[in-house]
Amino acid sequence: MALVKARKIGGATPAAAAEGGDPLVWLEDADPARRRQAAHALGERPDAVPALCARLTREEDASVCETLLTALVRIGTAAAAAALVPHLASEDVGLRNGVIESLQQMPAAVVMPKVAPILTAADSDLRIFAAQLVGKLPHPDRLDLLAGVIDRDPHVNVCLSAVEALMESGDPAALPVIERLSGRFPDNPFVTFSVDAARRLFSGA
Amino acid sequence: MSLPSDKGDTAGLSTADYDAFCRFLRERTGLSFTEAKRYFVDRRVSERMAAVGVEHVRQYLNLLRFQASGEELQLLVNRMTVNETYFFREMYQLDCLVNAALDEVVRGRAPGSRVRIWSAGCATGEEPYSIAITLLERWNRVDDFEIELYASDIDSQVLARAQDGIYEERSLQAMPRDLLAKYFTRLDDQSWQIMQELRDSIDFSLVNIADPRQMENFRGMDVIFCRNLLIYFDDLGRRQAASMFYDALSPNGFICLGHSESMSRMSSLFVPRRFPDAILYQKPQS
Numbered sequence: 001m002a003l004v005k006a007r008k009i010g011g012a013t014p015a016a017a018a019e020g021g022d023p024l025v026w027l028e029d030a031d032p033a034r035r036r037q038a039a040h041a042l043g044e045r046p047d048a049v050p051a052l053c054a055r056l057t058r059e060e061d062a063s064v065c066e067t068l069l070t071a072l073v074r075i076g077t078a079a080a081a082a083a084l085v086p087h088l089a090s091e092d093v094g095l096r097n098g099v100i101e102s103l104q105q106m107p108a109a110v111v112m113p114k115v116a117p118i119l120t121a122a123d124s125d126l127r128i129f130a131a132q133l134v135g136k137l138p139h140p141d142r143l144d145l146l147a148g149v150i151d152r153d154p155h156v157n158v159c160l161s162a163v164e165a166l167m168e169s170g171d172p173a174a175l176p177v178i179e180r181l182s183g184r185f186p187d188n189p190f191v192t193f194s195v196d197a198a199r200r201l202f203s204g205a
Numbered sequence: 206m207s208l209p210s211d212k213g214d215t216a217g218l219s220t221a222d223y224d225a226f227c228r229f230l231r232e233r234t235g236l237s238f239t240e241a242k243r244y245f246v247d248r249r250v251s252e253r254m255a256a257v258g259v260e261h262v263r264q265y266l267n268l269l270r271f272q273a274s275g276e277e278l279q280l281l282v283n284r285m286t287v288n289e290t291y292f293f294r295e296m297y298q299l300d301c302l303v304n305a306a307l308d309e310v311v312r313g314r315a316p317g318s319r320v321r322i323w324s325a326g327c328a329t330g331e332e333p334y335s336i337a338i339t340l341l342e343r344w345n346r347v348d349d350f351e352i353e354l355y356a357s358d359i360d361s362q363v364l365a366r367a368q369d370g371i372y373e374e375r376s377l378q379a380m381p382r383d384l385l386a387k388y389f390t391r392l393d394d395q396s397w398q399i400m401q402e403l404r405d406s407i408d409f410s411l412v413n414i415a416d417p418r419q420m421e422n423f424r425g426m427d428v429i430f431c432r433n434l435l436i437y438f439d440d441l442g443r444r445q446a447a448s449m450f451y452d453a454l455s456p457n458g459f460i461c462l463g464h465s466e467s468m469s470r471m472s473s474l475f476v477p478r479r480f481p482d483a484i485l486y487q488k489p490q491s
Contacts, residue, residue: 003337006321006353006408036452040417043445066474067448073441098473105441 024048027055035059036067043071046079053083056095065095069102076106081114088118088129100133108137116145124155131158135165142169147177156185163194167201175202217251218243222262226250229266234282234359235415235446237439249284253277279361288328288363292335292372293379295432298461299335301482302428303344306459310427316349323426323453325414326434327356330367331376333407334399336430338388355423357412368409370399414446423453433463435471447472454488461485 026038035055042048049072056068072080087099103111115137118130127149134145149162159181166174178198185191218226226246227238238246250265257277259265269278293299311320324333333356340347358364373395377385389397412419414434429450435443450460451474460475461483462468468475468486475486 002347002350002352003341003403003406004319004351004353005406006355008408008410033452036448037421040420040449040452043417063451063474066472070441070444070448074445094473105444 024051027051032061032064035061035064039064039067039071043074046075046077049075049077049079049083056087062094065098069098073102073105076110078110078114081106081111085114085118088133089123089126096129100129103133104136108139112137112139112141116141119145119149119153124158127153127155127158128161131161131165135162135168143171143174143177146174150177150181151184156188156191159184160190160194163198167198172202175199218247218262222266223247225266226262229269230285231439231442233278233415234413235438235442236282236285237437237442238285246285249281253281253284256280283360283362286360286363288358288360290328290331291376291378292331293339294331294335295464296379298430298432298483298485299339301480301485302336302461303339304482305480306428306485307340307344308346310457310459311346311350314350318350319353319425320350321353321355321426321455322428323355323357323423323430325357325412325429325431325450327358327364327367327409328360329363329372329376330356330370330399330407330409331372332356332430332432333367333409334370334403337403337406338384342384354407355410355426356407357410357414359411359413361411364409364411368404370404371396372399373397414449415442417449420449420453425455426453427455427458429454429458429460431460431462433466436463436466440471443471447474451475451488456488456490458488459485460488 023038023041026034027042029035029038039052039055042052052068052071052075056065056072059065059068069084072084081103084099084103087095090096090099103115112134115130115133118126119134121127121130131146131149134142143166146162146166150159150166153159153162163178163181166178175198178195181191182195223243223246231237250262254260254262254265257265257268259268269281272278307320311318322336324336327333333354337354340352356367358367371392372389377389377397385397388400388403390400391397412423414420414431415438431446431450435446438446447468451472454460459478460468469477474488476489478485478487
């Protein structure tokens with residue numbers, strides 16, 4: 001028979017525990033596996049937020065980035081959310097998407113105060129990311145914040161992101177807000193299309 | 206492992222207590238119970254509180270949190286999981302294993318080297334034994350390698366049943382009669398026991414896949430079966446588990462999820478691979 005008795009795994013002391021040491025030190029190890037191990041261990045330590053974020057800024061291995069982000073989501077504090085928000089401006093698409101996904105998985109009450117101010121950032125791309133993110137957060141201020149974007153943001157693409165976010169929220173109270181956009185950009189065919197789509201969605205057509 | 210879906214009016218736990226319980230169980234075990242499972246959770250907790258003679262929910266929660274042995278948490282977890290499965294469930298993935306995935310795993314490996322396969326969330330053992338029988342019967346290179354089979358579950362009671370390897374007709378409905386005769390001994394009118402050699406070939410262990418320390422023991426796996434388990438985790442729990450499975454796998458190793466599950470919705474770490482029989486998820490080379 002080619003099946004051999006597997007060596008016993010359950011109950012054995014994990015290698016890391018046997019070695020001891022500080023996971024904060026492992027974060028700088030040359031071996032990506034060791035850095036992931038550090039991130040796993042630090043996901044229970046709110047005091048590790050600065051170190052995790054510092055590593056995230058420098059990290060080039062995608063698998064380590066993912067583990068660092070997961071650790072920050074597990075910590076889930078306001079400090080962790082605040083540390084992630086600047087990465088929304090990252091040129092690294094993978095990191096930026098990872099950050100958006102991570103912020104979505106953190107408590108909305110913690111994330112919203114950190115993300116809402118970005119709705120008025122100077123960079124319109126950043127405002128688009130913020131609108132997308134706000135739309136995903138189950139928070140009582142969501143509708144008002146996105147309504148503010150639709151009523152005041154000068155860039156039509158930011159407004160359309162807010163429309164999309166409101167449509168995804170499925171809240172029929174969003175329709176009158178969305179319809180106001182036609183008044184601001186009456187000749188824009190994309191606005192006309194989006195408003196019509198929202199009417200169809202919320203009327204159940 | 207799977208969880209039930211019974212519904213009904215809740216009796217004992219207040220909303221705050223229910224939330225506290227769910228939060229605690231999620232942190233410790235990865236299991237995520239929504240409001241829809243409230244009746245189920247309520248009944249199990251009430252049963253265990255009566256069994257240990259604790260009157261107040263907060264007292265019981267403290268017992269779970271701080272009991273050094275962890276015995277009561279284990280007993281509660283055993284009551285919170287239901288394990289309905291059968292041999293050769295979702296057979297197309299076993300087809301994929303022997304028709305394509307394993308050949309890719311062993312490409313370039315010397316004959317006699319190890320191949321490690323892990324059934325995570327093995328419940329009463331039907332999955333790891335199905336893997337073992339499929340390998341022996343259908344993988345044409347089975348004799349070229351030393352194959353190690355690991356199986357784990359968070360529920361100590363089902364793990365004991367898996368090690369006993371005794372099954373009734375319901376579990377064996379998809380088992381061809383010739384394989385039943387070949388690998389099982391009939392115990393009585395209703396039950397069969399899988400042969401000793403197969404029982405001895407699998408390492409069964411009690412493992413909580415939400416615990417990074419326990420997961421550090423699993424390294425160098427070539428294939429992980431984790432089917433219909435992560436659907437009971439929340440988004441963060443799934444993401445964390447995916448990250449730890451990544452570390453448990455060898456480069457180019459595969460993970461098999463249940464038919465309704467998609468790794469792409471859990472994590473960006475794996476590459477989906479479409480084989481003729483199934484879609485598996487692969488850990489990249491580097």
